[in-house]
Amino acid sequence: MFTPQAEAPPEQTINSVAGEYSGVLLSSAAKIRELKEVASQLARHYEPMLDPEFFLASVSQGWAPRVVVVYRGRDVAGILYAKERAISGIRTGVVYADGSLDGMLLAAERHRQDALRVALETLLSSPGIRGLRLRLLRDSGDLNSIGQLVISRSLDVQYSLIEHDVSPLWKYHAHLPLADSYDRFLNRLGSTTRHNFRYYRRRFEAAGHRFVDSLSVDELRSAAAELAPKSKFVTSWRHLEIENGLKMVAAAGRPLAIGLKHRDGEWLSVIGGWYRPGGAVLCFQCNNDSNFGNDSLSIVLRAYLIESLIAQSLEELVIWAGTRGPLSRYVSYAPAVGVRLDLPTYSWRVARLLISTAKPFLPSRLAAVAQWIT
Numbered sequence: 001m002f003t004p005q006a007e008a009p010p011e012q013t014i015n016s017v018a019g020e021y022s023g024v025l026l027s028s029a030a031k032i033r034e035l036k037e038v039a040s041q042l043a044r045h046y047e048p049m050l051d052p053e054f055f056l057a058s059v060s061q062g063w064a065p066r067v068v069v070v071y072r073g074r075d076v077a078g079i080l081y082a083k084e085r086a087i088s089g090i091r092t093g094v095v096y097a098d099g100s101l102d103g104m105l106l107a108a109e110r111h112r113q114d115a116l117r118v119a120l121e122t123l124l125s126s127p128g129i130r131g132l133r134l135r136l137l138r139d140s141g142d143l144n145s146i147g148q149l150v151i152s153r154s155l156d157v158q159y160s161l162i163e164h165d166v167s168p169l170w171k172y173h174a175h176l177p178l179a180d181s182y183d184r185f186l187n188r189l190g191s192t193t194r195h196n197f198r199y200y201r202r203r204f205e206a207a208g209h210r211f212v213d214s215l216s217v218d219e220l221r222s223a224a225a226e227l228a229p230k231s232k233f234v235t236s237w238r239h240l241e242i243e244n245g246l247k248m249v250a251a252a253g254r255p256l257a258i259g260l261k262h263r264d265g266e267w268l269s270v271i272g273g274w275y276r277p278g279g280a281v282l283c284f285q286c287n288n289d290s291n292f293g294n295d296s297l298s299i300v301l302r303a304y305l306i307e308s309l310i311a312q313s314l315e316e317l318v319i320w321a322g323t324r325g326p327l328s329r330y331v332s333y334a335p336a337v338g339v340r341l342d343l344p345t346y347s348w349r350v351a352r353l354l355i356s357t358a359k360p361f362l363p364s365r366l367a368a369v370a371q372w373i374t
Contacts, residue, residue, distance in 0.1 A: 023122030049103030078107030078115025279316035
């Protein structure tokens with residue numbers, strides 16, 4: 001029967017069937033940090049989400065890092081970033097990797113399919129790991145690696161289309177295309193949204209408030225702590241999300257940190273994120289909604305942000321975990337496929353069946369974990 005294990009898996013080397021590639025599983029933060037130099041050598045361009053330090057910062061409470069280094073001979077051919085779900089520090093044996101925003105696999109293109117296949121094989125062959133949950137872009141070649149893996153070994157496999165706002169398991173990152181000028185961007189918007197972008201920003205400036213185009217990470221952290229209790233989304237999970245976001249911003253090579261200040265010096269709104277090739281990621285925003293709920297601070301600061309990105313000739317703003325409100329009508333979500341790979345052992349099949357049966361009766365926190373497993 002399924003028994004969770006508390007200890008982390010040992011570092012382990014798995015040789016591929018062909019013998020040309022091998023994989024090593026790393027679970028300690030210290031060992032993962034040692035990959036920084038080789039990761040920078042593998043990268044064709046700087047993508048912060050493929051930096052080992054950034055990856056570690058992104059591993060939030062309830063997860064444990066699982067990184068596979070794939071070798072071809074003595075040379076590193078690829079690095080797979082993944083994480084294992086844990087409950088109160090106890091392993092579930094279920095590992096998750098998300099390739100929807102270029103943050104899963106770092107590899108030279110000629111090695112990509114083999115590196116992914118060997119990395120997944122290494123995870124599935126490691127003690128205590130029972131299954132993988134993957135999100136892959138539908139138009140990527142990564143599904144070919146899954147096909148090769150399924151042919152090479154016996155697995156329980158399930159594919160499913162992942163749609164925005166359907167599953168509670170995945171973060172859906174919204175992609176907002178920009179334009180070659182701010183006026184052209186505004187002209188793409190509907191008349192009401194365009195009016196609001198202009199009206200609330202003019203009102204903000206007429207009141208004598210100001211836009212701050214660059215904050216240090218310490219300033220961002222202090223402002224976010226000041227603003228979080230004044231936001232209309234005040235929950236314990238919201239505080240955790242902001243803290244996780246701050247860790248990622250701090251780990252990014254090119255952090256994005258901007259804000260709005262009242263004419264008296266009080267923080268009104270801040271945005272934290274990072275720059276990436278061709279664009280930027282808005283990770284979180286905190287607003288003083290309690291005292292300035294009628295001033296549309298979110299729109300005002302996003303207007304400044306979009307104008308700034310366009311001035312830098314950037315092409316896209318990614319809004320982490322999606323967006324609501326006026327911009328929701330102008331974003332798109334990358335079409336993705338969910339892949340579930342499970343070891344076909346009798347005990348693990350029975351465990352999944354029992355967990356699936358019990359899921360409707362579990363508290364919400366445990367039900368969310370059960371959803372990952374089943």
